[in-house]
Amino acid sequence: MSNNYWNQDTSETFEKYWADPYGLSMQKPFEDMEPALRFGWDRALASEYPNETWEEVEEDLERDWKNAHHEHGIWAEIKKHVQDAWMKAHSDWQGLASKVKQG
DSSP states (O other): OOOOOOOOHHHHHHHHHEEEEEETOOOSHHHHHHHHHHHHHHHHHHHTTSSHHHHHHHHHHHHHHHOOOOOOHHHHHHHHHHHHHHHHHHGGGGGGHHHHHHH
16 A cells, blocks of 8 residues: 555544444454554555445455454454445545545
8 A cells, every 4th residue: 555544633533433332332442443444544545446436345455454464353353344444535534534635
């Protein structure tokens, strides 16, 4: 991946969302899931996938995760977090995606 779009604002916003009982509110601490969220966010904003949908890239992302990030969890357990971050990046959730793309 050539660019890192995950920054302090993105991390803090996801962490607040994670803790919100109406947000993700998962059993695992945010720190454990941050690599999956970061991976999904960065890959969604990367120039290699400018207009693809989740369905079009899921297989590639799974392969990339297994090759380079498997120490952070198995795909079956983290896929929903990667997908959540991917979808949020594509919807410019909280205006974060446009901020990092401009900056």
